[in-house]
Amino acid sequence: MHSPDLPVPPPFMWACPRCTALLVDIADAVTMSTFSDLYEGTLRCQMMLASHLAHEHLAEVPEPHEDCERCDFYRKCTGSQGIDDLWAEHRARELFLPKSVARLL
Template structure:
C-alpha cells in the first residue's frame, strides 16, 4: 500500500479457517508481497475476498451494522451480483484493517 507506515492501521491476523486452506494461504502471501508496492495491492485484496466469498461463504462476516456506508446500499440491492460483491466487501474485514476494508 502507499500509505505512510506510521499511519497504516495494523492488519488483523486472519482467522484459522484461512490458514487451513491452501488457496487462502497462497492469496495471503501474494497480498503480503504486494502490500508496500508502489502500485498497491488492490488486485490481491479483490482476489482474496472473492475466494473467501465463493469457497468459504459460511465464514463471511455478517452485515456491518455500524460505521459502514456501503452495507445499507448493498442490502437494498436484490441482484446476485450485488450479493456477491457485498460478501466480498464483508470478507475484506478478515484480512484487511477495518478502515481500508470498508472503502469498497
C-alpha cells in the same frame, strides 16, 4: 513486516491452501508497492482473496455491518445481478484488512 493494524487472519484461512497463497501474494504485493506508488497489485490481490472467501468460504464471512453505508446500500439492492457477491466480498475483506481499509470497497 506485520502492521499492528492488520488483523490476524482466522485459522480456517491458514488451513486453506488457496487462502494461504493469496495471503502471501498480498504480502509480496505490499512489498512491491513500497518501490512505486504506481503499482496496483496490492488492490488486485485483496480483491482476489475477498472473491475467494465469498465463493469458497461464505459461511465464514462476517455478517453485514450495522454501521456501514456500503452494507446499507447492498441491503437495499440485494437480489440485483452480482450485488450479493459484491456484498460478501465487502464483508470478507475485514478478515484480513484493517476496518478502515476493508470498508472502502
